[in-house]
Amino acid sequence: MEQSHDSGTVPPSLEAHHESPVPPTSEVENGPDSDRNLSETQTSPSRLLTQLYTVSYLILFSILGTLARLGIQALTAYAGTPVIFTSIWPNFAGSLLMGFLSEDYMLFREVHSAFNPTPNNGETSAGAEKPQAALKKTIPIYIGLATGFCGSLTSFSAFMHDTFLALSNDLPSTSSSSSQEQPLAPPPRSGGHTFLALLAVPIVTVSLSLSALYLGAHLAAALAPFTPAIPRALVHRLLDRLALLLGWGCWLGAVLLSALPPRGRADWRGKVTLSLVFAPLGCLARFYASLWLNGRVPAFPLGTFAVNVAGTGVLALAWDLAHSGAAGAGAGLAIGCQVLVGIQDGFCGCLTTVSTWVGELAAMRRKHAYIYGGTTVLGGIAVVVAVMGGLRWSGAYEEGACQ
DSSP: OOOOTTTOSSOOOGGGOOOOOOOOGGGOOOSOGGGHHHHHHHHHHHHHHHHHHHHHHHHHHHHHHHHHHHHHHHHTOOTTOSOOOTTHHHHHHHHHHHHHHHHOOSTTTTTTGGGOOSOOTTOOOHHHHHHHHHHHTTOHHHHIIIIIIIHHHSOHHHHHHHHHHHHTTOOOOSOOSSTTSOOOOOOOOOHHHHHHHHHHHHHHHHHHHHHHHHHHHHHHHHHGGGOOOOOHHHIIIIIHHHHHHHHHHHHHHHHHHHHSOOTTOOHHHHHHHHHHHHHHHHHHHHHHHHHHHTTTSTTSOHHHHHHHHHHHHHHHHHHHHHTTTTTOSTHHHHHHHHHHHHIIIIIIHHHSOSHHHHHHHHHSOHHHHHHHHHHHHHHHHHHHHHHHHHHHTSTTOOTTSOO
């Protein structure tokens, strides 16, 4: 695969585009001039409805993506695991799905067929891929899957968090046979080993995430003859309306579960429900920041860069509060710790993204990709070292303040 901005082999993720969502294909009028006034009258409400569907999909899929990320991290944290930082597996899975969605032209071909007057009978020519890719990124359900689910399943802030823990020699030990056991303190190491540990997390994360992106693209190309098209009527008449109900309903349910918890709830349940409360806020902030900023600087998606670095800073601040005793005491400590975990896993986890970031890197020219990728990683490391390191290497650090 050519890593060129013009290759189109792995199209950039939708957050690299700054176009606002357009009306559904059913509302696009291609008739004579006599029908133009009717079309213009229908455009405004249909655009608002499309934006409402888009927001609903983002809310729903950000909640599902957060649940998937937390579940994958829990499954991959076991005694004797060969990779002791668990952020790698959600980033790998989300990048794999993003690569598939970016390269696939089959699933949504009926949904955006009204935009393309030239039928292709399910076959996509090289010249038609770019217009179809652009049209695909205006479909609310695609935006929900790519920006909402993939963007929330992956987390740049969690990646930077694990990078700092590797630097400070605080990654959890894998020798414990039970999650209830107190993790063993890692043995001291030399400065050279600390430097190698600092390099290990970014190298492994970026390499596996990029590999997953290309693997997903290869799977989409290989499975194209067998990939069914989602019926247009199913999307517009059922799925869009279902997302409207489920998206806002699930968010409200998470708020109620956090505010009115069941009796005898476990500590982990509060952390999860609060993560789901904060997740849509981070996802929507990332989506609109990308729309506003990504097109301002050519060859440097400013929106994705800003949310990744800013989200890393917010996570670092929440981590500081959780390890400084500022969360409270007694019952207040438990609630305060749950809120801080919710901000880290929910808001910051969905505000930052690896799948979009590696998609942008793969679509750029090599020089631009190195500048953009290196600046983002170095910026994130600088933030966690300045914020988290300022507490970790001071006398105010409390290791067991929030477990």
